[in-house]
Amino acid sequence: MNTPFGDALAAAARPLVMEVKLRDADGRDLLGGRGVAETVERFEAAGAPCLSVVTGHWFGGTEDLLREVASRTSLPLLRKDFVTSRRQLERTRELGASAVLLTGRLLPAGVLARLTDRALGLGLTPFVEVADAAEAAMVARGPECVVAVNNKDIATRERLSADLGRSLSLLPAVRATGTRHPVSASGITGPVTAARLLGAGFAGLLIGTELLRTPSLTAWCAEFDAARSTRGAPR
Ligand SMILES: O=P(O)(O)OC[C@@H](O)[C@@H](O)c1c[nH]c2ccccc12
Numbered sequence: 001m002n003t004p005f006g007d008a009l010a011a012a013a014r015p016l017v018m019e020v021k022l023r024d025a026d027g028r029d030l031l032g033g034r035g036v037a038e039t040v041e042r043f044e045a046a047g048a049p050c051l052s053v054v055t056g057h058w059f060g061g062t063e064d065l066l067r068e069v070a071s072r073t074s075l076p077l078l079r080k081d082f083v084t085s086r087r088q089l090e091r092t093r094e095l096g097a098s099a100v101l102l103t104g105r106l107l108p109a110g111v112l113a114r115l116t117d118r119a120l121g122l123g124l125t126p127f128v129e130v131a132d133a134a135e136a137a138m139v140a141r142g143p144e145c146v147v148a149v150n151n152k153d154i155a156t157r158e159r160l161s162a163d164l165g166r167s168l169s170l171l172p173a174v175r176a177t178g179t180r181h182p183v184s185a186s187g188i189t190g191p192v193t194a195a196r197l198l199g200a201g202f203a204g205l206l207i208g209t210e211l212l213r214t215p216s217l218t219a220w221c222a223e224f225d226a227a228r229s230t231r232g233a234p235r
Pocket residue numbers: 019021054055056059080081082101150185186187188206207208209210
């Protein structure tokens with residue numbers, strides 16, 4: 001099934017889901033004095049095919065943040081939060097998102113399957129995050145989902161360092177879900193590392209902190225493009 005979020009990612013020259021996140025898990029500001037509007041403009045100028053918006057309160061997010069981003073861009077938006085109910089899915093749609101995070105670590109298999117059905121019924125693309133092979137095996141309707149490996153651990157509120165090796169080792173299990181959009185998410189730093197993950201076979205990356213903090217997003221993207229072409233990485 002085609003979805004605006006998945007299609008935009010698949011068609012992008014730079015398949016990076018750039019994330020609007022106000023604070024890190026320790027409460028430190030991530031926008032660096034830029035407003036939300038400027039952050040969105042900066043991401044659009046860098047060719048982001050779609051954006052992620054963190055509404056989870058751990059990261060300073062709110063529903064209003066999603067509403068504000070939606071009013072400033074027509075790019076497909078992913079809502080990142082700990083969604084566990086149908087009502088939250090309906091709300092996500094009302095707020096203007098095209099995709100919704102469903103977290104494998106939080107949801108029993110039956111609930112994940114029900115929320116996946118419900119999200120698809122509302123026209124939302126499930127962006128299912130998994131952290132091990134058992135969670136990947138729970139993914140329902142994989143061909144209609146984006147399936148992402150979370151390189152960090154939500155059990156520690158994502159405070160510990162990321163394990164990018166987890167992405168590499170779980171890629172076969174993610175592919176086995178049937179998804180057309182295997183993604184690596186969280187803790188990705190450095191344009192060369194990002195290019196390597198795409199070279200290893202990921203169709204997209206979700207990057208927040210690194211792109212919010214880099215002093216020049218233009219320079220970051222130029223290095224990323226150069227690293228991809230040197231590697232002859234498949235697109
Ligand atoms: O800033 P990072 O390390 O690039 O990570 C982005 C994103 O994956 C992270 O914000 C995130 C991962 N899982 C979440 C669940 C809810 C809210 C946010 C998240």
